[in-house]
Amino acid sequence: MARNRQTGTIVFSFGVLAAAIGFAVYAHGTQTSFGISRYPLSASFISANGLNPGASVAMAGVVVGRVSDVRLDSETQLAVVRFEVNDTLHFPIDSVLSVGSMTMSGDNALMIEPGKSSQVTKAGDALDNTREPVSLEQQVSNYIFGSGGLPVN
Template identity: 85%
Template structure:
């Protein structure tokens, strides 16, 4: 009887360990794309409020990378956002980067609006054409009215 209990405990322990490993692999998989090479970029923001490491990097509503780090530059007092994008994607260096969400219920993402420059991004570039995160009121307005009634440039 004691031997059966010890065997049951051992089997249960291995089951818990397997479940924990499975969850760790799943969690890692949501933060990376297996088999997809990425290259690093960074951007300086006046505020990166609501953006966290692991957030998606989106172009046109399509996830093309991940935010790897958000920290404060003590010299400039600006938020430095480090991120990686798919290696097959190089976009104009004058692209506009902003922090926001494509839906009201979604997590914040680093959103890229492609620019028009003929010079494309490469590994290690620091992008400077950034916008501050939109207020909740502006996000609601954008959600309801498209661009919030603002003139399009």
């Protein structure tokens, strides 16, 4: 009887271990894209409120990378965001970066609005054309009291 209990305990322990390993692989997979190489970039913001490592980097509503680090620069008192984008994507160096949400209920993401420069990004570039994040309350207010992005008659 004791032998069966010990065998059951061992089998259960391996099951729990296998489930933990499976979850770790799944979690890592949601933060990386296997087979897609990326290159690093950085940008400085007055505020990176709500932006965390692992957040999406999006352009035109399409996820094109991940935020790797958010830290405070002690000299400039600016939030420095390090991120990686897909190696096949080289966008204009004057593109506008902002912190926002792709949907009203989604997590914050680093949003890229393409610029017009003929010079494109390369690994290690520090982009400086950034916008301060707009709060959800301000976005709703802009929509209600402003044009909300709709054509004005």
